[in-house]
Amino acid sequence: MNDRIEKGDVVLINKSGKYHKQVGEVSEIDYNIFFVKIVLVKLGNQEENFEEKDLQLQTKKPSLQEVIASIDKVIEQVDQIPHLPTTEKVELPNRLKYIKLDIPKLDKQLIQKNFDSIDKILSATREADSSPSFWQEIDPNLEKISWWIRTSL
Known part of the structure; x- marks a missing residue:
């Protein structure tokens, strides 16, 4: 694993004081006049x-590879969702595939729009039936995709 701290990583604060042992997400990296990160x-x-x-x-x-693998896993899981209307059964995999195609272009608006639609459909579906085990596979993969979108674009 790369130990360099980069934007989007989750870190633990070791410095004693007000924030000691708190966990946060890196939002920016800069260097001071002495080239200290x-x-x-x-x-x-x-x-x-x-x-x-x-x-x-x-x-x-x-990483980009992990996000693409997560998209593929969610596409596989969509087939296992019962009671999913036909429109959504077609729309979900298509939107996931669009995200995969748009990632290399880094088109933030298009990627975010497709992800928001996916999230909205899956949230409504989860409300109708949250018990099945496939949610245990879908949720962490959606979180990984969301994290990458939030921190990479």
Whole structure:
């Protein structure tokens, strides 16, 4: 695993003080005049600057390959959703495939629009029937896709 802290990674704050042992997501990376890496970490609804040495990497943001694999897994799981109207049974895999095609272009608006539609359809479907085990496969993969979209575009 790459130990360099990058935008989108989840980090633990090791520096003693107000934020000690809190976990946050890296929102920006910069360097001060002495070329020390300064990391802007989002902690709840606020952001604070830390030196890289004061942070411990918890989770790397998903790579492009992981996101594409997650999209493929969600496409596979969509077939297992019972009571999914025919329109959505066709629309969901198509929108997921569109995201896969749009990722190399990094078209944020198009990717976000398709992801929002997918999320809306799946949320409504989950409300109707949240018990099946396929949600255990879909949810972490959707989270991974969402995380990548939020931190990469």
